[in-house]
Amino acid sequence: MSVKDTLMARSGGRCELCGSEKELSVLEVQPSDGSAEKSILVCRVCREQIEDPSEMDPNHWHCLNESMWSTEPAVQVTAYRLLKRLAPTEGWAQDLLDMLYLEPEVQAWAEAEEQGVPEREPTRDSNGTILQEGDSVTIIKDLDVKGAGFTAKRGTVVKNIHLTDNPEQIEGRVNGVKIVLLSKFLKKA
The missing domain is CATH 2.30.30.40 (SH3 Domains)
Structure with missing residues (x-):
């Protein structure tokens, strides 16, 4: 069974972030090993906004209010990273981030530096x-x-x-x- 087939079965054929059923594809959550456990199924709209932060529409991401509670660690990590990106300008995102609890190993994964992103000054x-x-x-x-x-x-x-x-x-x-x-x-x- 391919990674996409596994994710389609896991998600019920819906984007694991916003619930859309259109134009779904696999998104590896970095650092990734290419497995289904380290990937999520996303729609075109979510993928475009994740890959190009300048195109982020904060209103689209209100869906994180539900998806952040997913039992799938890869979905939790993605929701956490998106909320962190939105929190400086969106009060609701910070409120959701304040409520979100991640297991220690999932938290470490969520906070891991993505490849190619320079380390921030402390x-x-x-x-x-x-x-x-x-x-x-x-x-x-x-x-x-x-x-x-x-x-x-x-x-x-x-x-x-x-x-x-x-x-x-x-x-x-x-x-x-x-x-x-x-x-x-x-x-x-």
Whole structure:
């Protein structure tokens, strides 16, 4: 049985991300060994947007609300990576990412660098300590929060931070509001 036949049987002949039944093809989830376990069945629309991020339509990806709960690790990894890509600009994507739980080995696969993607500069706090996704940090200076009408006070602990594409910034919740903070004003807690 071919990989495509296996995936067609597994998915019931539907895109494993959005549920479409049209123009289906096999997408290997990197790093891949070419097996059905490391591949998913996707429609043309999903494939084009995965392969060319500049063409991503955030509204199309609301389907991840359901597909991220798939029992298939390859689907979970793809949903995680897409949500990570959407999270900086789409609040709903970050909310879904916050809810998503992956088994440790699936999480490691999801976070594995894709081939050909250069390694990102690490995010460092004011002391030069490398910050990781989910760390807690302390604000070391009173910061005016533009647009929110409050000041993030020195000594405030920000838990479960989210790293952004910019190594000088992190996202976190202060006073219940998700804001972007400059890492030079933070200290790892």
